[in-house]
Structure formats: C-alpha cells, structure tokens
Amino acid sequence: MTSNADNLKPLLWEPKNLVRAIEAAGVALWSWNVDSDALAMDDHAYDLWGIPRGSEVNFEDLSAHIHPADRDRVRAAFTATRAILGAYEIDFRIITGDELKWISARGQGDDAGMVQRLMFGIFIDVTGRKQAEEGRELLAGEMSHRVKNLLAIASGLTAITSRSTSTTTDMARELTLRLTALGRAHDLVRPVPGQTMAASALLGDLLTVLLAPYDDLGAFSGRIRVSVPRMSVGESTTTILALIVHELATNSLKYGALSVDMGSLDISCSAHDAAVTIVWTETGGPKVTPPTGARGYGSKLVERSVTGHLRGSIDYNWAKDGVVITLKVNPDRLTA
Structure with missing residues (x-):
C-alpha cells in the first residue's frame, strides 16, 4: 500500500x-x-x-x-x-x-x-537589491558627512563660546545652552508621532531655532537676524529645510561671516504665487572668493534637496562683501 x-x-x-x-x-x-x-x-x-x-x-x-x-x-x-x-x-x-x-x-x-x-x-x-545597496551607500555617506559636520559645529561652537565668556564655568554653561538648542532643533524637525494633530512648524520658528546655536547673543537680538512672514512648513519639508540650513550654517561657520566676531547673517523671505523666496545674506566676514574645483558632498546634497523634494532652485552670488544665497521653493512643496 x-x-x-x-x-x-x-x-x-x-x-x-x-x-x-x-x-x-x-x-x-x-x-x-x-x-x-x-x-x-x-x-x-x-x-x-x-x-x-x-x-x-x-x-x-x-x-x-x-x-x-x-x-x-x-x-x-x-x-x-x-x-x-x-x-x-x-x-x-x-x-x-x-x-x-x-x-x-x-x-x-x-x-x-x-x-x-x-x-x-x-x-x-537584481534591480531591487542594487537600489537597496545604493540607498545604504547614500545613507552611509550622508551619516559620515553629518558626523564630520557635527564635529565641525562642536569645534566652532566651542570657539565662539570661549570668545564670549571669561571663566570655564560660564563657558560650560553657554556651550551647554547652545548644544541644548541643537537638541530643540532636532525635536522640531523630527516630531514625535501623536504630539500634534498636524506635523508642521512655522518657518520663522524653524529658522530661528536652527540658527540660535550659531549666534553669540541669540537669533533675535544678535548677529543673526530672521525676518520671514508667518507660514507653515510640512513635516517632510521641515526636514529638508533643516538639512539645507545646517549645511549653509556649517559652511558659514567654517569659511563665512559666522567664522569671525564681526560677521552677521540676515535671512528674509517673500511669498508669491510662483515661489517662496528665502534670501540668505552674509556680511562682515572674510573676503569672499568663488569656490573652484569639484563640488563637495554637502553642496551636492543641498542642490539635490532643493531641486528634488522642494522642486525649486538655489543660486549663489559670491559678492566680495559676503555671499548671498537665494533659495526658491515651490509653494505646494512648502507644506508637504
């Protein structure tokens, strides 16, 4: 059987x-x-x-x-x-x-x-596998780049704090406040699900919080001035803008107006039907010369973020007195 x-x-x-x-x-x-x-x-x-x-x-x-x-x-x-x-x-x-x-x-x-x-x-x-590998490589490259930038930021913030304080106690307190501000920015751009009904932030709040750690006296009263109309930014665009501001501020801290005591930064914004225009103006820093050679990873990341997710454009005017960066964002993408 x-x-x-x-x-x-x-x-x-x-x-x-x-x-x-x-x-x-x-x-x-x-x-x-x-x-x-x-x-x-x-x-x-x-x-x-x-x-x-x-x-x-x-x-x-x-x-x-x-x-x-x-x-x-x-x-x-x-x-x-x-x-x-x-x-x-x-x-x-x-x-x-x-x-x-x-x-x-x-x-x-x-x-x-x-x-x-x-x-x-x-x-x-094997297209799916290759795309996953490319995604991991991009993520690894971005993480490596961010770690290097964080080290540069920590070094720059330490130097700024040492110039504006006279004792180690004051320096420790001020540096802690700046690092705490970075933490608040992280909370702002990475909202915890369930905290708010709508995952969004105000553009002025976002820029102010992100740039506060770079200012000796704070974003409202010091050498960094933010003047933008009241408008909301969606969750995904908040993350993209935070990445862009992070890159631009890091470069300014390394080479631009924020690298010296007398430098200043003004950020203004205008909103029209065609585009939301954000203008980043640096003055009082080292003499500006246009960059030469191949673009760095950060520059490529910024351009890809602007033209891709934001469906906009970014323009650099390398004026001798200070760089002027004009960022245009598609209004429909601002709240995405």
Missing part, C-alpha cells in the same frame, strides 16, 4: 514542474554558442531584455541594451569565460525603453564544461 506522499514523488521531478519553479524564482535561461556568438533564450529572458520573443539574437544584439558605462566590461567578461574555471557572475545595467534595470548574469566557465560548443547560464533581475 502506498501513501499519498509516495504518489506525489514523481510529480516533484517532472520537467514541467521544475520549469514552474524556475519561473517562480524569476530566473531567465540562456545558452551561448561560443563559435557563432548566437544566443538562445527563454521567453522570460526576451521580456527581461525588451526584445521580441523568438527573435534571433547574438551577444552584440544584447550589447545594444547594456548601459554604455558597463558595455566594455561585460564584453570582456563574457570573452574571458572560456578561461574561467567554475562558476562566474557579473552584474551590469541594461536600458529597456525608459527603464534602467540591473541584471546578474551567471554561468559555468571553462571549455571543459561545454556541450557541443555551448555554454549555459541564467539572467536574474
């Missing part, structure tokens, strides 16, 4: 069922004639590459879809497979229409593994 499990065993090994397993895994099959350069692929591979099913293809046909920056590398890798012992794998980008995909090609190298001059392998769409 046989059990149901015994009766099902032959089904596990039926070729059509194994093919179903391959399809479920998203694996595309290919074989390659190393002499004629002809390729045979299953339907999934044709779809993956954006090529009509059943078309006669060779490696050069596929190369037309490979990203230009990866094309020579992939050609060299496939040519080298004849000399590779054992399994190989290469990841590269392809372009199908307007879509960019990451493909992983895997196979078995070495002439000894061929069958009648044919080599065999698979294609796998």
Whole structure:
C-alpha cells in the first residue's frame, strides 16, 4: 500500500514542474554558442531584455541594451569565460525603453564544461537589491558627512563660546545652552508621532531655532537676524529645510561671516504665487572668493534637496562683501 506522499514523488521531478519553479524564482535561461556568438533564450529572458520573443539574437544584439558605462566590461567578461574555471557572475545595467534595470548574469566557465560548443547560464533581475545597496551607500555617506559636520559645529561652537565668556564655568554653561538648542532643533524637525494633530512648524520658528546655536547673543537680538512672514512648513519639508540650513550654517561657520566676531547673517523671505523666496545674506566676514574645483558632498546634497523634494532652485552670488544665497521653493512643496 502506498501513501499519498509516495504518489506525489514523481510529480516533484517532472520537467514541467521544475520549469514552474524556475519561473517562480524569476530566473531567465540562456545558452551561448561560443563559435557563432548566437544566443538562445527563454521567453522570460526576451521580456527581461525588451526584445521580441523568438527573435534571433547574438551577444552584440544584447550589447545594444547594456548601459554604455558597463558595455566594455561585460564584453570582456563574457570573452574571458572560456578561461574561467567554475562558476562566474557579473552584474551590469541594461536600458529597456525608459527603464534602467540591473541584471546578474551567471554561468559555468571553462571549455571543459561545454556541450557541443555551448555554454549555459541564467539572467536574474537584481534591480531591487542594487537600489537597496545604493540607498545604504547614500545613507552611509550622508551619516559620515553629518558626523564630520557635527564635529565641525562642536569645534566652532566651542570657539565662539570661549570668545564670549571669561571663566570655564560660564563657558560650560553657554556651550551647554547652545548644544541644548541643537537638541530643540532636532525635536522640531523630527516630531514625535501623536504630539500634534498636524506635523508642521512655522518657518520663522524653524529658522530661528536652527540658527540660535550659531549666534553669540541669540537669533533675535544678535548677529543673526530672521525676518520671514508667518507660514507653515510640512513635516517632510521641515526636514529638508533643516538639512539645507545646517549645511549653509556649517559652511558659514567654517569659511563665512559666522567664522569671525564681526560677521552677521540676515535671512528674509517673500511669498508669491510662483515661489517662496528665502534670501540668505552674509556680511562682515572674510573676503569672499568663488569656490573652484569639484563640488563637495554637502553642496551636492543641498542642490539635490532643493531641486528634488522642494522642486525649486538655489543660486549663489559670491559678492566680495559676503555671499548671498537665494533659495526658491515651490509653494505646494512648502507644506508637504
């Protein structure tokens, strides 16, 4: 007497069922004639590459879809497979229409593994994994950059505090107040869910709190002056603006008006239908010279934040008396 499990065993090994397993895994099959350069692929591979099913293809046909920056590398890798012992794998980008995909090609190298001059392998769409890796790399880069900036801020704030106090006790108290203000800014730009009905902040409050630690006498009465109309900023835009202000203030603390005792910073704002315009004006600092060479990570991050999330623009006027930065924000994005 046989059990149901015994009766099902032959089904596990039926070729059509194994093919179903391959399809479920998203694996595309290919074989390659190393002499004629002809390729045979299953339907999934044709779809993956954006090529009509059943078309006669060779490696050069596929190369037309490979990203230009990866094309020579992939050609060299496939040519080298004849000399590779054992399994190989290469990841590269392809372009199908307007879509960019990451493909992983895997196979078995070495002439000894061929069958009648044919080599065999698979294609796998690894776009999701590559995007996740790029996201982690960007996050790691941003975190590294922020740590460096925090160290620069701590150093700058310590120097500012030492100039404005006469005893170690006063210096410790003032430095603690400034660091506490940074903490308040963090709370402002990272609201705890449930604290308020609407996750938003006032633009003037946001700028004042973020810039208070950089001012010897406080944002309202010292050398940093904030004058903006009353308007709300949404949660996600609050975070973006905080990042931008953080970058600009750090640069000013390192090289601009906030790096010297007599420097001052004025921030004004005007709101029109086309854009919300924020003007950052520095005066009294070191003589300004336009930057040369490649832009730093912070500058790229600011520009990407402005043009991307805020759907606006940022303009730098490198006047000798002090830089003037004009930031334009799409009004619809301000409350996002």
